[in-house]
Amino acid sequence: MKIAIVGCGNMGMAFAKSFLQYDLVKKDDLLLIEKSTDRSEALKNEKAGVVVDTIGPHVGQTDLVILSVKPQDFNSVYEALRDVVQPNQIILSIMAGIPIAQIQEKLAHPLVVRAMPNTPAMLGMGITGFTAAKEVDLASLRRVENLINATGRSIFLEDEAMLDAVTALSGSGPAYFYYVVKAMIEAGKQMGFDDAVSALLVKQTMLGAYHLINTADKSLDELIKAVASKGGTTEAALRTFEAGALSDTLVAGIKAAQVRATELSKG
Ligand SMILES: NC(=O)C1=CN([C@@H]2O[C@H](COP(=O)(O)OP(=O)(O)OC[C@H]3O[C@@H](n4cnc5c(N)ncnc54)[C@H](O)[C@@H]3O)[C@@H](O)[C@H]2O)C=CC1
Numbered sequence: 010m011k012i013a014i015v016g017c018g019n020m021g022m023a024f025a026k027s028f029l030q031y032d033l034v035k036k037d038d039l040l041l042i043e044k045s046t047d048r049s050e051a052l053k054n055e056k057a058g059v060v061v062d063t064i065g066p067h068v069g070q071t072d073l074v075i076l077s078v079k080p081q082d083f084n085s086v087y088e089a090l091r092d093v094v095q096p097n098q099i100i101l102s103i104m105a106g107i108p109i110a111q112i113q114e115k116l117a118h119p120l121v122v123r124a125m126p127n128t129p130a131m132l133g134m135g136i137t138g139f140t141a142a143k144e145v146d147l148a149s150l151r152r153v154e155n156l157i158n159a160t161g162r163s164i165f166l167e168d169e170a171m172l173d174a175v176t177a178l179s180g181s182g183p184a185y186f187y188y189v190v191k192a193m194i195e196a197g198k199q200m201g202f203d204d205a206v207s208a209l210l211v212k213q214t215m216l217g218a219y220h221l222i223n224t225a226d227k228s229l230d231e232l233i234k235a236v237a238s239k240g241g242t243t244e245a246a247l248r249t250f251e252a253g254a255l256s257d258t259l260v261a262g263i264k265a266a267q268v269r270a271t272e273l274s275k276g
């Protein structure tokens with residue numbers, strides 16, 4: 010299989026490296042299109058694939074083109090891509106917000122799959138929601154799914170509208186997790202630990218607690234209850250969170266991300 014990746018930043022290269030790791034593509038068959046000179050020099054040094062700075066006829070010789078520029082940069086790539094795209098090529102967009110219909114229209118090309126991964130894809134531990142234009146046949150969709158699964162797990166969604174919710178929940182989700190971890194480490198520092206000790210206490214807590222979610226056979230409420238003794242310390246913390254409407258604020262923030270995903274489709 011030959012693959013072109015347009016925009017080789019964090020996510021484009023997370024995909025590229027996962028494909029290479031599982032031998033799903035050879036380096037010579039991996040075309041990396043990257044506009045930034047610094048970035049493309051780094052990619053050349055890494056010998057991650059064939060690095061070029063613009064979209065040209067060579068892109069039309071691949072089986073799959075991954076669009077991994079920022080949504081705002083789609084306007085700077087679609088004309089060049091429309092000129093070279095071939096009828097049998099599949100376009101896989103991971104750009105937040107931009108609907109399949111808009112990509113089809115701008116590229117004058119029906120075969121579009123839209124996916125929303127997240128940064129743990131860099132470790133092969135991502136989760137990607139994806140959907141496809143009705144024109145994409147099942148065999149092609151399976152091939153794309155196999156590629157996505159090199160970056161972690163995936164879930165096919167019939168309803169494209171839900172991809173903006175995936176973006177808000179799991180696409181942006183790692184940042185929410187880091188935000189909470191960072192606040193906990195800050196609390197540790199304010200109570201007298203140095204950075205390293207506070208980070209160790211918090212990170213190991215998050216790791217262990219995550220595994221209990223999957224193994225303890227308890228609901229999240231039961232897991233909370235198992236930590237929060239009546240009249241104890243955890244209750245004092247949870248009362249403060251409730252007083253500050255922390256849970257509601259998190260829900261509101263995630264919904265704001267969903268709204269922003271929808272706005273991104275409007276450019
Ligand atoms: N970062 C994240 O957590 C996630 C990002 N996404 C989506 O993935 C896409 C890429 O995001 P990141 O990798 O974080 O951004 P990034 O900024 O790391 O990478 C984008 C790359 O595209 C390059 N680029 C811009 N215009 C170009 C052009 N005309 N031709 C060739 N290259 C060009 C930039 O130089 C940059 O290296 C975005 O559309 C974003 O919505 C999706 C899921 C998660």
Ligand SMILES: O=C(O)[C@@H]1CCC=N1
Nearest residue numbers: 105176177180181182
């Ligand atoms: O923040 C963003 O717009 C992108 C999409 C999901 C994660 N990062």
